[in-house]
Amino acid sequence: MKRILALCMAAIFGFASLALAADDTVRIGVFLPLTGQNAFGGQLELEGVQMAHKEAGTVLGKKVELFVVDNKSDKVEAANATKRLIEKEKVQAIIGTYGSSLAMAGGEVSEKAGIPQVGTSCTNPLVTQGKKYIFRVCFIDPLQGAGAATYAYKTLGFKKAAMLVDVANDYSVGLSNFFKKSFTKLGGQVVATLNYQSGDQDFTAQLTKIISEKPDVLFIPSYFAEGAIIMKQAKELGATFKIMGGDAMDNPDIVKIGGKAVEGFVQTTFPYDPSMKNMNPTAKKFTDAWKATHSADKEPNVNAALGYDAYMIILDAIKRANSAKPEDITKALAETKGFEGVTGATTINETHDAVKPIGMIIIKDGKKVYEGEITPEL
Amino acid sequence: MTPEMFIQHALNSLTLGSLYALIAIGYTMVYGILRLINFAHSEIFMLGAYFVFWGVSLFSLPWPLAVAASIVFTAGLGIMVDRIAYRPLRDAPRISALISSIGVSFFLQNVAIVFFQAIPRGVYRPEWMEQPWIVGAVRILPITLFVPVLSVLFMLGLLYIVYRTKTGLGMRAISKDIETSYLMGVNVNRVIAITFGIGSGLAAASGIMWALRYPQIQPMMGTIPGFKAFIAAVFGGIGSIQGAVVGGVVLGFIEIMTVAFFPDLAGYRDAFAFILLIGVLLFKPTGLFGARVEDKV
Numbered sequence: 001m002k003r004i005l006a007l008c009m010a011a012i013f014g015f016a017s018l019a020l021a022a023d024d025t026v027r028i029g030v031f032l033p034l035t036g037q038n039a040f041g042g043q044l045e046l047e048g049v050q051m052a053h054k055e056a057g058t059v060l061g062k063k064v065e066l067f068v069v070d071n072k073s074d075k076v077e078a079a080n081a082t083k084r085l086i087e088k089e090k091v092q093a094i095i096g097t098y099g100s101s102l103a104m105a106g107g108e109v110s111e112k113a114g115i116p117q118v119g120t121s122c123t124n125p126l127v128t129q130g131k132k133y134i135f136r137v138c139f140i141d142p143l144q145g146a147g148a149a150t151y152a153y154k155t156l157g158f159k160k161a162a163m164l165v166d167v168a169n170d171y172s173v174g175l176s177n178f179f180k181k182s183f184t185k186l187g188g189q190v191v192a193t194l195n196y197q198s199g200d201q202d203f204t205a206q207l208t209k210i211i212s213e214k215p216d217v218l219f220i221p222s223y224f225a226e227g228a229i230i231m232k233q234a235k236e237l238g239a240t241f242k243i244m245g246g247d248a249m250d251n252p253d254i255v256k257i258g259g260k261a262v263e264g265f266v267q268t269t270f271p272y273d274p275s276m277k278n279m280n281p282t283a284k285k286f287t288d289a290w291k292a293t294h295s296a297d298k299e300p301n302v303n304a305a306l307g308y309d310a311y312m313i314i315l316d317a318i319k320r321a322n323s324a325k326p327e328d329i330t331k332a333l334a335e336t337k338g339f340e341g342v343t344g345a346t347t348i349n350e351t352h353d354a355v356k357p358i359g360m361i362i363i364k365d366g367k368k369v370y371e372g373e374i375t376p377e378l
Numbered sequence: 379m380t381p382e383m384f385i386q387h388a389l390n391s392l393t394l395g396s397l398y399a400l401i402a403i404g405y406t407m408v409y410g411i412l413r414l415i416n417f418a419h420s421e422i423f424m425l426g427a428y429f430v431f432w433g434v435s436l437f438s439l440p441w442p443l444a445v446a447a448s449i450v451f452t453a454g455l456g457i458m459v460d461r462i463a464y465r466p467l468r469d470a471p472r473i474s475a476l477i478s479s480i481g482v483s484f485f486l487q488n489v490a491i492v493f494f495q496a497i498p499r500g501v502y503r504p505e506w507m508e509q510p511w512i513v514g515a516v517r518i519l520p521i522t523l524f525v526p527v528l529s530v531l532f533m534l535g536l537l538y539i540v541y542r543t544k545t546g547l548g549m550r551a552i553s554k555d556i557e558t559s560y561l562m563g564v565n566v567n568r569v570i571a572i573t574f575g576i577g578s579g580l581a582a583a584s585g586i587m588w589a590l591r592y593p594q595i596q597p598m599m600g601t602i603p604g605f606k607a608f609i610a611a612v613f614g615g616i617g618s619i620q621g622a623v624v625g626g627v628v629l630g631f632i633e634i635m636t637v638a639f640f641p642d643l644a645g646y647r648d649a650f651a652f653i654l655l656i657g658v659l660l661f662k663p664t665g666l667f668g669a670r671v672e673d674k675v
Contacts, residue, residue: 228500237517
């Protein structure tokens, strides 16, 4: 960890020495989980941010400087990392983070300091609740949970659902509650809810119990690290029900890790995927730029897209405000309307959440396929 | 609960428990001989799994060869760790070596993060491991039976080495009194190096088995299983090889059966493992099979 930090610091100081006085630059902090359980998503989002930075490195004639810190997928570290960005690096705006628990811990600090923060893929409603300076470029979990429930009940015709929930994770607990609420409201029944804790690797006990309840569908609002092995173990234990998940399961490597066990898996996600038809121009540009700099087996994904959007939306706000003062950026961010991002047209609503459609992805024949968008019935 | 379900739970417990047992054997052996809790054990465990991963994916070795190479490699690594981090502290108070082992643990973990990246990776599994046998409503994966057998074999092998060979005699002598062993002509450093070699090979073997059961590896994968195995070793009586196996299996049963009978408590099953540790430390600090060792003044 120290070594990574040292490397990051060295890189930052390297860049810093190139730049001139602080007034000539716009300082944007990036705080993401680059190590630990959420490193998967964090690193992809960082790549998205860096791509956007490469594409648009100046605003209002000033150079934009990025300051990257690792929140280590840890709530305490998240608060410390944010503090460092604000007090030591004196950033004017912050991008981050993946993970609602981390966003909440860091958000408290930004809110107090009055620095605007744009969340990438933290979807729990509490992240922006009652906050003046916290925004996000993703939709929120009530919408996502309702989307998954609608798809399970209406499109697939399932009546009995089970859930396997990470109790140590705000995102997972929140999403499972919203799924349950919508699913029962639509007329379905949740027959079993089992728990586990982040970092667990053995789910056989929970899965054996779930299988005995014979649900039609199992909803796993988990992170990718656990999700793939949950599916593997479920198949090993002879599960035949459908498995569904949320946006945190979105990862290009899902088939590589899960193999045959992830076939038929359905998940809600943000409306971007390299496999989608009729992409908007921004998404197309993003996809082409990614493919030009990455090897063919490394597909872009929605996390990278959200990182890209978070950076661009801040730049857009700075342009509209014609100022890079934190207060002005905050005001302009709140007024964002129809911003054309990779993940669709984004409008920031009064609770500072992004309003955008919900995409559905299905794994078919070992490939991620973008099924289209769904309108959730709340 | 139907009988089939109970059998399924029991089999799941047996697999998990044997995995704990396998890790615990290595822990307990090093402790039994050196009175050192080798915290780096969980990182060697992780490296063992990674070496197989790299062997198969990078050098396209056949799986059994990759496993053998990994065990040899990690055994060498264990000896190196002893040479660099523990041997200079042989005469220092015991706590120094303990702290050194924590340092090694962090060091290896971070080296792994830098060089292997923190992202989880899927692990190759031989075909025959993927096909479950189906008996009624019970599904048995080959590894479910493979791991317990392996644990018992390793236990017997280790008992043989410790109680029936000359090196083992040296190990037992060192565990009693290191200075007297020197005086009696035991090549202490060599015996300790062999101890670490075997311990690390065992850690690698358990890491590889773990990765077969839960086919996803990442640099932090050793931490939690390491803690659990440590609990198992303490429960069985740290230093006792049979104790480690029994402790591991019992812990596996406690964890799975808690979830099976009290599904609502599923999220807190780690807590039960740690409650067990506290209970053992409070009421029977020597564990099931541990002998009371009086410290000499």
